[in-house]
Amino acid sequence: MPKGKCAEKRKIRDLVIRIKFVYSEPRWSIIKIIGDETKGTNEIYEELQKKSLGMPRSTLYYHLSSLENEGIIEMAGYREEGGGAPEKLWKLRVRKICIDLRSGNVVEE
Numbered sequence: 116m117p118k119g120k121c122a123e124k125r126k127i128r129d130l131v132i133r134i135k136f137v138y139s140e141p142r143w144s145i146i147k148i149i150g151d152e153t154k155g156t157n158e159i160y161e162e163l164q165k166k167s168l169g170m171p172r173s174t175l176y177y178h179l180s181s182l183e184n185e186g187i188i189e190m191a192g193y194r195e196e197g198g199g200a201p202e203k204l205w206k207l208r209v210r211k212i213c214i215d216l217r218s219g220n221v222v223e224e
Contacts, residue, residue, distance in 0.1 A: 126221060129221075130221050133185065136181075137187055137212075141163060141170065142178055142181070142182055144162075144163060145178055145182060145188075146182070146188070148162045149188060149207055154204065154205055155203070155204050156176075156204075156205070157202055159179070160175050179205065186209060187208060188205050188206065188208055189205070190203050190205060210224055211223065
């Protein structure tokens, strides 16, 4: 198989892995909760509880960190209220992941 074809297959395989990572619960729910807004960690946690996706906060922090490391979400700042530790605010960094089927190029928007 020519080198170019192997590189294209690798790109597509990497994209499929990334989509499976993002599309799993509860990550997909976190992405949908954030949507086009900026949401605090507490708001995300409360929405997950309403959707019966109860989990310890430590698990939520793990998923937020994973989504941030993957470049899907980013920290938008902090909210300081009530004298406690500041709450992280999150927003989507990537709204779309597209693939050009002819070239194998992956584009994020």
